């Protein structure tokens with residue numbers, strides 16, 4: 001059994017930023033991650049991070065864009081906090097050594113991004129997440145923070161209403177161990193892999209959210225899933241919004257620049273939900289090709305594409321067989337970002353004592369029903385920093401809880417039972433495929449109640465299959481079959497909350513578009529969906545929470561046009 005004041009689960013940008021801050025207060029911090037920290041999903045972020053650092057811009061304008069982008073359901077106090085902190089957050093990363101792209105005069109370069117009223121997205125070519133992650137990793141190593149690499153947490157241990165730490169599985173050794181901590185901070189990323197096609201890494205299985213939910217924390221707004229307008233047609237791999245920020249057009253199979261019809265002012269740089277719906281409409285009405293429309297970069301020329309979008313060119317060549325210098329790239333809306341997550345206050349605390357969350361796994365609600373591009377990296381850096389700072393201050397005065405050995409034994413038994421099952425049930429991959437396909441087909445860009453019901457009807461079958469699924473691989477070291485099986489329970493739990501949330505919300509708001517309720521209904525639905533696992537009834541319990549407003553007229557719900 002290991003013991004730390006603070007265990008941070010997840011070594012993406014949120015987790016590492018929190019660790020770098022907390023360690024400054026002299027507390028004993030450790031980080032645990034199921035993949036090597038530098039392979040955390042944050043590494044894939046391409047386009048950039050928002051901050052009003054140009055004197056002609058303002059945090060107020062950024063906050064307004066974010067409130068509007070959220071379709072007026074983001075919590076305004078948290079949004080203001082994020083936008084006020086953004087400048088410092090980015091400049092602090094710059095001081096730590098992040099190699100941002102620069103203007104001629106040496107200032108950090110900024111590009112236009114969707115639904116933003118100013119060019120405020122700071123970037124490092126199309127590798128922004130990677131350079132931020134590497135910068136924080138250097139700081140972590142320098143500070144000597146202990147990192148449990150390639151160890152997957154399987155349980156959040158809650159004892160008498162207090163979280164006492166986590167139980168984890170060392171993927172390299174096949175061993176189960178416990179980490180006792182005064183506070184467990186979850187920075188485990190999103191749940192994109194609930195969908196079969198996603199821009200997300202295979203590790204984005206929402207583990208932290210599902211385990212927190214099982215331990216008694218609440219989840220918020222799970223029905224709001226962002227579909228990115230430019231996932232590659234076959235693989236779903238992302239083409240950054242930066243490509244449109246640099247001037248890329250969207251065209252249909254007839255060569256029409258169709259966004260002139262759907263968002264005459266902002267065109268391709270309208271909010272993501274608006275662009276995704278426009279694309280899907282074009283495809284459904286027969287103006288796509290093989291389920292895709294096209295991102296046209298040809299007019300940018302080879303020089304600009306090579307300089308600003310080198311990774312995009314490479315991905316298009318490797319995965320779609322087209323060179324964007326000469327040929328438009330086939331793209332389609334693809335599951336991308338989890339607006340929902342573990343409900344926290346402005347600092348990262350959940351309703352469970354000893355459990356905090358930050359980054360994509362959390363719902364502090366700065367994104368509401370639709371996240372703006374460039375605001376997620378910001379969310380990780382700002383709220384990671386805030387959680388680290390707050391915990392650094394608080395941990396000294398807290399007592400260390402006891403994580404009972406029985407908690408560790410319970411997880412060992414769970415794994416043994418799974419490994420020892422006869423080769424009769426279905427394989428985990430089959431459950432994943434059926435779930436992912438149903439989510440793709442029935443709970444995506446446009447949601448029809450009959451389709452949502454079809455997805456809902458599948459859940460009991462999948463739950464039954466979870467109890468009998470068997471593993472082909474019985475080995476101890478790097479047993480991927482086992483890991484995928486353990487993640488399946490999380491995916492099914494989260495899918496259920498997304499499906500039920502989508503069925504309950506009888507309006508269209510942001511990324512949640514109900515064909516039978518096409519309008520936003522502020523009177524009845526300007527509120528957060530709160531989901532809690534009811535252990536006695538073995539089901540999901542719903543409640544609703546008012547949006548936190550700050551009383552500014554500018555933030556009052558209005559028609560959202562771009």
Ligand SMILES: Cc1cc2nc3c(=O)[nH]c(=O)nc-3n(C[C@H](O)[C@H](O)[C@H](O)COP(=O)(O)OP(=O)(O)OC[C@H]3O[C@@H](n4cnc5c(N)ncnc54)[C@H](O)[C@@H]3O)c2cc1C
Pocket residue numbers: 009010011012013014015032033034035036037040041042043044045046047048049050128129151152153154187188189190199200201203204207208238240336337358359360361373374375376377378380
């Ligand atoms: C392709 C792509 C491009 C993007 N580009 C941008 C962009 O340009 N700008 C922007 O603002 N946003 C962008 N986003 C969104 C943004 O990258 C993510 O929201 C953000 O990086 C999430 O960071 P995180 O720290 O919350 O989690 P992640 O980076 O996902 O890290 C999660 C961590 O948790 C660990 N973990 C998970 N489960 C467990 C477990 N059971 N046990 C132990 N460890 C666990 C993982 O190993 C990992 O270290 C992009 C997203 C995608 C998919």
